[in-house]
Structure formats: C-alpha cells, structure tokens
Amino acid sequence: MKKITVLPTWCFRDDAGNQLDLQLLRLLGAVYRRGKLTQAAEDVGISYRHAWNLLRQGSAFFGVALVEMQRGRGAQLTPLGEKLLWAEQRAVARLGPQLESLGSELNLAIAREQQGQVSVLRLHASHGFAVELLPKHLTALPLDLQYCSPQESLAALNRGSCDVAGFHLPRGAVGERIRATYQGLLKPQEHRVIGFITRTQGLMVAPGNPLCIQGVASLTAEGVRFVNRQASSGTRSLLDCLLSEAEVASVAIRGFEVEEFTHSAVAAYVAAGMADVGFGVQAGAEKFGLDFIPLAVEDYLLACHHHALKEPRLQSFLEVLSGEAFQQAVQALPGYRPSRCGEVMEVESVLDVDSQSE
Incomplete structure (x- = not known):
C-alpha cells in the first residue's frame, strides 16, 4: 500500500519577489x-x-x-550561515511529530478510500526514535500514530480512543515516583503490558564538554544555559525526579522555563549554541554531533486491553515487534536496546501493585 510522507519546506522571498534556491x-x-x-x-x-x-x-x-x-x-x-542551518534543523525537529501524525491520518484516509473499511492499529505514544521506526516496519498494517504524553496516552486507552498506549518507567529508585503516577491509569484486570525498548537518557552538551558539566548539579553553575522538555513529557518527569533526588532546585537553573517538544529539537537547540546543555536521549545527542553524559536508563513500554490481544491486528503488531528486522533497527539507534520486545506481561509484574487495587 502506497504511503505518504509529509515533510516541511521553506520559502525565502524578498521584497522584490525573488526566491532562494532551497x-x-x-x-x-x-x-x-x-x-x-x-x-x-x-x-x-x-x-x-x-x-x-x-x-x-x-x-x-x-x-x-x-x-x-x-x-x-x-x-x-559564517554566523548567518550557521543561523540558517540551525533554524532549519530546529524547525524540522519541532514540526516532525505533528507532520508524522498528519501523514498517518492521510495514509489512513487513502487506505479507506481505496479499500473501504480497513483494520487499523491506533497507537498513542510519546515521540521517540524507536517509535518513529514503527510505520516503516508495519507495512501490512495501517497505523494511526498520534504523539502525546504517557499520561495522555494511557487516558486515551481507558477512553477507548486508542488500541495501544506508550509509557515510560525509569529503572532504579528514581522511577518510583513515576511508577506511582500510572497506578490509576494501568488496571491489572483490564490491561496487559507489551515489552518494547530501553533507552538511555542524560545530558547533551557541546563537543568536548567545554563547561565540564558532570550531572544535574552542574546545571546551576554560573553561566550554564539549559533547554528543557515540555512539562507533560515523560522525559521532563524523569528530569524532575533526578533533580529531586539530587536536591537541585529548578528555579536555580537558567533556562529551565525554555521548552522544546522533541529530543531532536533539544539537541538542535544546543548544537546551535543557544543553550549549553539539554536533557534527552543519547540518539538525539549523536544525531547533532553533541557529547552525551548518561544519567538514567528507562523502559519504554506499551499497554493494551487484554481482550485486544486476540485480534489479528494486535497479533500482527506483536510479530513485528518480536521480529529480527525491527529489533536490528532498534539496536542501530545509539542508547537504544530491544527489551522483551513483543512480549506480553501482566501489569502487576511491571508496576508491582496489588491486583485488587482498582
């Protein structure tokens, strides 16, 4: 089935109507x-x-x-040449998730026009490099992919607005606070968890780490400029937990209120010299030639209703996740690894909650 990709383009025009060759x-x-x-x-x-x-x-x-x-x-x-280059990179990184979602909607509409009623897998998840791979590998299954925060994704699953929802669980003690936020959204008797990937998150800094940033405590150092993720993102929740654990006050971090909406946008912001450090995944740092200081490993997991597992579309989805082609693609992403990818688990085994706690 033919698939449409939506890409951003620029148009530079001066007062005389002249246009720049892109x-x-x-x-x-x-x-x-x-x-x-x-x-x-x-x-x-x-x-x-x-x-x-x-x-x-x-x-x-x-x-x-x-x-x-x-x-x-x-x-x-020159300085203007660099500004043009990084402005384009930031714009592509910012618009990418929205355009991917738009492309998903268009491809679904095309499939319905060509084939009538089609079986569609509706996935709500936060934007990430591994999730980006899914449309390329689910060639036989139309995917309605919408990007949103973990809490929004799980809320959509409970409303019946999606079939699969993505959420994150950092490993170690730092993840306990985040784990607690999912207990009202993940219901042991109704839901099942699907293994997906692990990814490494940390600080993105300029090549050579000229400011000698070591960890979150360095974010308060004089002259250090920070760029953040939006407050609703799973990555922001992880950062908040790391700051709390290190007893670092966010108000002491210059630029904490400056927000970007993807890992790539944060990396592009730092690469452009507009900030000295950002927080995100290793793959984003390497994509823009930045150094990376690892701070945490988190599991990126998927949730669905247990009764949906019997449906052919979910079976096809699990086959792709457990397949060699998809897992090799994940392995190629810096800081990413398949983790029980495509394996179905009980909610209790993931959250360690009482099954009667609904």
Whole structure:
C-alpha cells in the first residue's frame, strides 16, 4: 500500500519577489559537516561550479556571505550561515511529530478510500526514535500514530480512543515516583503490558564538554544555559525526579522555563549554541554531533486491553515487534536496546501493585 510522507519546506522571498534556491540549505549543511566545498558539493550531488553559484546567489539574496573560504582551512559557515542551518534543523525537529501524525491520518484516509473499511492499529505514544521506526516496519498494517504524553496516552486507552498506549518507567529508585503516577491509569484486570525498548537518557552538551558539566548539579553553575522538555513529557518527569533526588532546585537553573517538544529539537537547540546543555536521549545527542553524559536508563513500554490481544491486528503488531528486522533497527539507534520486545506481561509484574487495587 502506497504511503505518504509529509515533510516541511521553506520559502525565502524578498521584497522584490525573488526566491532562494532551497538546495542552498542542503549545501550549507554539507559544508558544516565536511569543512570543504568540494566534498560538500559531492554530498549534495552537484558540481563544484554549481555549489559556488548557489553560495553567490545566497550571499546576494541576504546581502551577507554565508560561507567563508580560507586558503588551507577549507570552508566554514559564517554566523548567518550557521543561523540558517540551525533554524532549519530546529524547525524540522519541532514540526516532525505533528507532520508524522498528519501523514498517518492521510495514509489512513487513502487506505479507506481505496479499500473501504480497513483494520487499523491506533497507537498513542510519546515521540521517540524507536517509535518513529514503527510505520516503516508495519507495512501490512495501517497505523494511526498520534504523539502525546504517557499520561495522555494511557487516558486515551481507558477512553477507548486508542488500541495501544506508550509509557515510560525509569529503572532504579528514581522511577518510583513515576511508577506511582500510572497506578490509576494501568488496571491489572483490564490491561496487559507489551515489552518494547530501553533507552538511555542524560545530558547533551557541546563537543568536548567545554563547561565540564558532570550531572544535574552542574546545571546551576554560573553561566550554564539549559533547554528543557515540555512539562507533560515523560522525559521532563524523569528530569524532575533526578533533580529531586539530587536536591537541585529548578528555579536555580537558567533556562529551565525554555521548552522544546522533541529530543531532536533539544539537541538542535544546543548544537546551535543557544543553550549549553539539554536533557534527552543519547540518539538525539549523536544525531547533532553533541557529547552525551548518561544519567538514567528507562523502559519504554506499551499497554493494551487484554481482550485486544486476540485480534489479528494486535497479533500482527506483536510479530513485528518480536521480529529480527525491527529489533536490528532498534539496536542501530545509539542508547537504544530491544527489551522483551513483543512480549506480553501482566501489569502487576511491571508496576508491582496489588491486583485488587482498582
């Protein structure tokens, strides 16, 4: 079945109606990575001459050079060139989850128009690199994927608004407070838990860790600028627990109120030099060339109604999760590992609660 992907695009237009060739943004990214215009042009798939023309057009459009060429030192972005590059990266990271959800809705509508009534798996979960893999592997099963917080996902499961809901449980003592928040939402007699993945969370810092940040206590150091996740996210809940455990007051952290909505957006914010440190998954840090300080390992789990496990769509879903192809894809993500992936468990074994506590 054909699937549609929704991607964000830019349009730069000046007062005279002139538009910028968006291939320039790809070229700037390649210059940043490679440090040489010849190699950057090869990466983008254009000639060296065309690369020069793009840079000249860009400089004429903005009235400022975007790349500096220095003999013996290759090419490097000017401050405006870097700002353009990171602005695009942040925008893509911010819009990505919403556009993925929109793409999911469009693909579902297309399938219904082409095939009539179709069996759909409705998954509500927080955005993450492993969840992003699911649409690519569930090729035979239409997936209605909506991104939301763990509490919102589990509430949707209880309302009957989704079939599968994602939630996080940090390992160790730091996860006890988060574990308690799920006890009213996960019901041992009604629900079952499906194993999914583990992921490592920690601090994302500039390459070389120039401010010598060691842990959450370093976030209050003079001059350190922090970028946060939104208050409803599972990652924010984990950070709050780590701060409480270390007796670090959030009001003492400069930038604690600055929020981004994905791990990639946090990483892009730090990579752009707008903050010195952010909190998120290792995969996000490595994607943007940042150093990573691991602080916690958490289980990312899925929940469903026990009666749904008999349905073909859930059986197909479990087969994909337990399959070698999906698990190898997870293994390729830095800091991610399959963990009892596709295995069905009792709620009590996960939350360690009395089965009569409903």
